[in-house]
Amino acid sequence: MARPRHLLAPLSRIAPPSISLPRPETARLAPSAFQSIRCAATNSAPKEKKKKKARNTYxxxxxxxxxxxxxxxxxxxxxxxxxxxxxxxxxxxxxxxxxxxxxxxxIRNRLRLPHPVKTDLRICVIAAPGSKAEAEARAEGATLVGEESIFQQISEGTVEFDRCICHIDSLQKLNKSGLARKLGPKGLMPSTKMGTVVTNVGSTVRDMVGGSEYRERAxxxxxxxxxxxxxxxxxxxxxxxxxxxxxxxxxxxxxxxxxxxxxxxxxxxxxxxxxxxxxxxxxxxxxxxxxxxxx
CATH class of the missing domain: 3.30.190.20 (Ribosomal protein L1/L10, rRNA-binding domain)
Structure with missing residues (x-):
C-alpha cells in the first residue's frame, strides 16, 4: 500500500490552480471643493476691529x-x-x-475782581458825538469814542481796540453799518446778551477796565x-x-x-x-x- 506522503504530489497536480484575488485598495480621499473654500474663507483677511464709540464727555x-x-x-x-x-x-x-x-x-461772563489785574485794554465806545455818553466814556479812559469815524476805520480794516461797547441809542446805526461780519469773528461785536449794549456807558467802561472776561473752552x-x-x-x-x-x-x-x-x-x-x-x-x-x- 502506498504511503500517504507519495499521494500528495499527484493530488496537487490534479487540483485547479489557486485564484489570487486582488487586494482591496484603500480609497484616497481627495480634498473636496467645499473644504478648500471653507479653509480659504477662514484663513483670509483678519476680522475688522469694532470701532470705539466717540466720547461724549471730556x-x-x-x-x-x-x-x-x-x-x-x-x-x-x-x-x-x-x-x-x-x-x-x-x-x-x-x-x-x-x-x-x-x-x-x-459758561461765559465778565467779572471785576476785588484786586483787579492790571491790563492795557483798549476800549472802543460807539456813542453819538457831543452826547453825555461820549463824555462819560472819555472820562473813564476809553481809547476810541464816536460813530461814523469808527465805522469808517473798521470798514477799512483798522481794528485797534480790544473791547467794544455801544450805547443803546447808537445800536441802530451800528446794525445798519454792516460791520458784524468784521467784528463778529473777532468777538468784538456789541450785543445785549453779552452786556456790551448799555445805557450807562461810564460805569460799564469803569468795570471793563478793571474787569476780566472768561469763557469755557473744551x-x-x-x-x-x-x-x-x-x-x-x-x-x-x-x-x-x-x-x-x-x-x-x-x-x-x-x-x-x-x-x-x-x-x-x-x-x-x-x-x-x-x-x-x-x-x-x-x-x-x-x-x-x-x-x-x-x-
Missing amino acids: LNYDLRKADQFALVDAMQYIRAFEVGRNPSSSKYEMHVRFQCLKNSPV GVVRMAVGQLGFTPEEMQRNIKAFMDAIKKDMARISSRTVKELHEVVLSSTNSPGFTLTGEFRGEHSISPKELSGPL
Whole structure:
C-alpha cells in the first residue's frame, strides 16, 4: 500500500490552480471643493476691529492719584519758577475744569475782581458825538469814542481796540453799518446778551477796565486772577470772587444740563499748574508773609 506522503504530489497536480484575488485598495480621499473654500474663507483677511464709540464727555483724571496743594504752597512753588522776573509782567492764572457733556452750554461772563489785574485794554465806545455818553466814556479812559469815524476805520480794516461797547441809542446805526461780519469773528461785536449794549456807558467802561472776561473752552475756564506781586490774602479774595461767579453761572444752566466742578488749578505765565485743595494754608506751609516780598 502506498504511503500517504507519495499521494500528495499527484493530488496537487490534479487540483485547479489557486485564484489570487486582488487586494482591496484603500480609497484616497481627495480634498473636496467645499473644504478648500471653507479653509480659504477662514484663513483670509483678519476680522475688522469694532470701532470705539466717540466720547461724549471730556476726559478727566482721577484726582485721588494727583498731588494737591493748599493756596500758600502752590504760590510758593509758582514763585520759585518765576524767580528773577518782573512781578508785574507774569500773572497767576486759574483753570477751572468741569465734568460735563461736550455739547453742553458754555459758561461765559465778565467779572471785576476785588484786586483787579492790571491790563492795557483798549476800549472802543460807539456813542453819538457831543452826547453825555461820549463824555462819560472819555472820562473813564476809553481809547476810541464816536460813530461814523469808527465805522469808517473798521470798514477799512483798522481794528485797534480790544473791547467794544455801544450805547443803546447808537445800536441802530451800528446794525445798519454792516460791520458784524468784521467784528463778529473777532468777538468784538456789541450785543445785549453779552452786556456790551448799555445805557450807562461810564460805569460799564469803569468795570471793563478793571474787569476780566472768561469763557469755557473744551470744558475748561481760564482767567488771570492776579499778579505775582499779590499777597496770599489778595489772591484768596480774588479766587473766591472768581469761584462764586463760576458757581452762579453753573446754576443758570443746571436746569438744562449737568455741569459739575472737577478740578481747580493755579499756574502762572512760566510755571506748571498745581491742583488746589481749597484750603488757604496747609499743616506744613510757610508763613504767608514770606510770599509778600520780592521774588
